[in-house]
Amino acid sequence: MDNTARLSETHAHSSCAVRSRGDDCRFCGVRHLSICQALESDELDLLEKMASDAHFDERAVLFREEDEAGVVFNITAGVVRLVRSLPDGRRQVTGFALPGDFLGLSLEKTWHFSAEAVTGIVACRFRRAAFEDFSEKKPHLLKKMHAFATHELGLAQDHMVLLGRLTAEEKLASFLVEMKRRWSRVAGHEAGLIRLPMGRQDIADYLGLTIETVSRVINQMQRDRRLVIVPDGIRFVDQTYFDDLAL
Amino acid sequence: MDNTARLSETHAHSSCAVRSRGDDCRFCGVRHLSICQALESDELDLLEKMASDAHFDERAVLFREEDEAGVVFNITAGVVRLVRSLPDGRRQVTGFALPGDFLGLSLEKTWHFSAEAVTGIVACRFRRAAFEDFSEKKPHLLKKMHAFATHELGLAQDHMVLLGRLTAEEKLASFLVEMKRRWSRVAGHEAGLIRLPMGRQDIADYLGLTIETVSRVINQMQRDRRLVIVPDGIRFVDQTYFDDLAL
DNA sequence: AAGGGGCATTGATACAAATCAAAAGAACAG
DNA sequence: CTGTTCTTTTGATTTGTATCAATGCCCCTT
Structure with a gap:
C-alpha cells in the first residue's frame, strides 16, 4: 500500500498546538526537493524547533482565499489542489502541490487562493511571522525562496500558454x-505509474475544460493505445505521442 | 503629443556601452512604482552608477526566450509585450510591461519569455550579475524583489482564471x-483615456482569443454604448458594465 | 447480497468562438 | 496626391468543446 493511501486513513490534528513530530529534518524525505535544501545542519535544527506536524484528511481545507495566512506549509506527503473561485461557482485549479512543495512562499498576510487536500496530507507547519523572521536572518533562505517563487512564475507562464493556446488533446498530454x-x-x-489522485473534475478545472471532455480525451487515448487507465492513475504506452503533443 | 509617441521616434542605442543618462534616480518618474522604492537616497546613488539608459524602437526585441540574461531592465517609458511562442507559431502574450515594471526579477541566467517593444521604450538597464550582487548586499531590496515577484505570481493566477474560465466578453472587460x-x-x-498602444493581435494573444473575436467584441461594446473607441485606445461610457463583468 | 451515493463514461445536441474570405481603413513612401 | 502595405472590421460558415441527459461503475454501508 502506498504512502498517500495510508495517510488518507489518518485523522486531522490540525488544531493540535503541541509539537509531535516523529521525524528529524535531517532524515526528511522531501528535504532535497524543498526550500530546506538551502539550509545547513545547524540551521535545520533551528527550523525544526519552529515546525509542527499538520495532518489533513482527504477533502480537508488547509486554508481559503482571503483567509489570513497565520501559518505556512511544507507538504511532506499527499496532494493538495490550489483553487481560485469565481462568485458564480466557476473554478480554476491553478496548481497541484506535491510532496516537497511549499505553500506560503509569498509571505503575504493573506492567501490569494484556497488549498484543499486531494488525499490525506502530512505537512511541516510554521507560523508565518516566525518563518519570515527566520528567512530575514538567513539571506540564503530568502534567496532560495525567491528562486522557488520565480520558478513557479515560469510554471504559471507555461500554464497560461496551455490554457490560452492548446487544444484539449494537447492540454491532457501536457x-x-x-x-x-x-x-x-x-x-x-513507482516508475512508469503516473498517479492521478485528483478527480476528473479537478483535472478539468486545472486545464480549463469540462469533466466530460477530460473523460472523452483520456478514454480516446486509451482506445488509440496511447495509454492504459489503471487504478489511481494511468500508464503511458506510447511515450513519443505524449512528448510530441506536450508543451 | 504624449511621451511614448515622442520616444518612438528616437533610435535604439542599446549597443552603446557609455552611460548617457540625462536624469537622476531621485527625480525618476517611475521610482515610486518600481523596486527602487525600497532604496534610500545613498543606495539610489550607488544603483544609479550601475545603470545605463536603454532606448528601443517600436517592434525592437529587448530579448528572446532562451537568450542569456546578461542585463535586467526597469521600464521608464513605453509598453513592452512579454511573449511565449510555440514551435508552430502560436503565441501567448503573458503580460504587458508598463512604466515602472521590472524585467528580470527572477535573476535567472536565461530568459523564459521574449520581450518586444510595443511602442518606443526607455529603460534603466543593469548588468544582471552586478544587480544581483547589489541585491545580496541590500536584503531589503531582495525582499522588495521577492514581494514584486510574488505580486506577479498573483497576477499570473488571475490570468489563469481569465484564460481558463471567462467568456470572450468577460476577458475583454477584465x-x-x-x-x-x-x-x-x-x-x-490622461484620466479617463484607456491607452491601448498594442495591436488587436497582441490583445488576442493576451486573452487566448483570435483577432476577429477581439474586434467583434470591442465593436459590439461600442454599438451597445458601453465604450467609445478613440485614437490610441478606448474610453468607458458605462463603467458599471465593465466592473460587473470583470474578474 | 442489496441498496445508495458519488464519480466517470457515453451519447445527442447546441453554441461560442475559430476559421475562411473579403472589404474597408490607416499608415507610409515616393 | 496616389499606390502599396498592413491592420482592422465585417460577414458567412465550420468546428471543437460545452451542455444536457442518461447510464454505468465503483465503493461504502448495512
Whole structure:
C-alpha cells in the first residue's frame, strides 16, 4: 500500500498546538526537493524547533482565499489542489502541490487562493511571522525562496500558454507529462505509474475544460493505445505521442 | 503629443556601452512604482552608477526566450509585450510591461519569455550579475524583489482564471479594467483615456482569443454604448458594465 | 447480497468562438 | 496626391468543446 493511501486513513490534528513530530529534518524525505535544501545542519535544527506536524484528511481545507495566512506549509506527503473561485461557482485549479512543495512562499498576510487536500496530507507547519523572521536572518533562505517563487512564475507562464493556446488533446498530454515528471522526483513513487489522485473534475478545472471532455480525451487515448487507465492513475504506452503533443 | 509617441521616434542605442543618462534616480518618474522604492537616497546613488539608459524602437526585441540574461531592465517609458511562442507559431502574450515594471526579477541566467517593444521604450538597464550582487548586499531590496515577484505570481493566477474560465466578453472587460487601473498609476496619463498602444493581435494573444473575436467584441461594446473607441485606445461610457463583468 | 451515493463514461445536441474570405481603413513612401 | 502595405472590421460558415441527459461503475454501508 502506498504512502498517500495510508495517510488518507489518518485523522486531522490540525488544531493540535503541541509539537509531535516523529521525524528529524535531517532524515526528511522531501528535504532535497524543498526550500530546506538551502539550509545547513545547524540551521535545520533551528527550523525544526519552529515546525509542527499538520495532518489533513482527504477533502480537508488547509486554508481559503482571503483567509489570513497565520501559518505556512511544507507538504511532506499527499496532494493538495490550489483553487481560485469565481462568485458564480466557476473554478480554476491553478496548481497541484506535491510532496516537497511549499505553500506560503509569498509571505503575504493573506492567501490569494484556497488549498484543499486531494488525499490525506502530512505537512511541516510554521507560523508565518516566525518563518519570515527566520528567512530575514538567513539571506540564503530568502534567496532560495525567491528562486522557488520565480520558478513557479515560469510554471504559471507555461500554464497560461496551455490554457490560452492548446487544444484539449494537447492540454491532457501536457498535464500527464507534467505529472510524470513531478512524481519521478518524489521518493517511493513507482516508475512508469503516473498517479492521478485528483478527480476528473479537478483535472478539468486545472486545464480549463469540462469533466466530460477530460473523460472523452483520456478514454480516446486509451482506445488509440496511447495509454492504459489503471487504478489511481494511468500508464503511458506510447511515450513519443505524449512528448510530441506536450508543451 | 504624449511621451511614448515622442520616444518612438528616437533610435535604439542599446549597443552603446557609455552611460548617457540625462536624469537622476531621485527625480525618476517611475521610482515610486518600481523596486527602487525600497532604496534610500545613498543606495539610489550607488544603483544609479550601475545603470545605463536603454532606448528601443517600436517592434525592437529587448530579448528572446532562451537568450542569456546578461542585463535586467526597469521600464521608464513605453509598453513592452512579454511573449511565449510555440514551435508552430502560436503565441501567448503573458503580460504587458508598463512604466515602472521590472524585467528580470527572477535573476535567472536565461530568459523564459521574449520581450518586444510595443511602442518606443526607455529603460534603466543593469548588468544582471552586478544587480544581483547589489541585491545580496541590500536584503531589503531582495525582499522588495521577492514581494514584486510574488505580486506577479498573483497576477499570473488571475490570468489563469481569465484564460481558463471567462467568456470572450468577460476577458475583454477584465483586460480593459486592468489597463485602466494600471495606466492610472503612471504619471502623465490622461484620466479617463484607456491607452491601448498594442495591436488587436497582441490583445488576442493576451486573452487566448483570435483577432476577429477581439474586434467583434470591442465593436459590439461600442454599438451597445458601453465604450467609445478613440485614437490610441478606448474610453468607458458605462463603467458599471465593465466592473460587473470583470474578474 | 442489496441498496445508495458519488464519480466517470457515453451519447445527442447546441453554441461560442475559430476559421475562411473579403472589404474597408490607416499608415507610409515616393 | 496616389499606390502599396498592413491592420482592422465585417460577414458567412465550420468546428471543437460545452451542455444536457442518461447510464454505468465503483465503493461504502448495512
